[in-house]
Amino acid sequence: MRIGATHVKYKVDAHYMNRAVNLVRNACIDIIQTTEEDKTEATNKIISIGKVLDISLDIITMAYIEAEMSIYSPVYKVKSALISFSERFSQATNLLLVLALIGLTVGVGWLSCRT
Secondary structure, eight states, rough: HHHHHHHHOOOOHHHHHHHHHHHHHHHHHHHHHHHHHHHHHHHHHHHHHHHHHHHHHHHHHHHHHHHHHHHHOOHHHHHHHHHHHHHHHHHHHHHHHHHHHHHHHHHHHHHHHHO
16 A cells, blocks of 8 residues: 555556556566476466465555545544544543543552551
């Protein structure tokens, strides 16, 4: 996600990322074909590398789409601000509850020592 967000920040077009992943894919295939003697094992490794690279490219592309949506969509900005606020509010509430539980524990301990 950070890779895609950074590329959007520096205005790198998405097709450059697609091309870079394709170069990595071709390099990995060449390495596998030169080092692996068993054709079945080489095929399995090539398929696995392809899947990993496709998943990574999908995540990076999703970051591109999300960053572009945040630029052009005012609704997305409101939604993002609302989610950000709710996360901070939830964290503050959790902190308050933990502090209250610590206070109750200390209070009960103090009361039990007095009797």
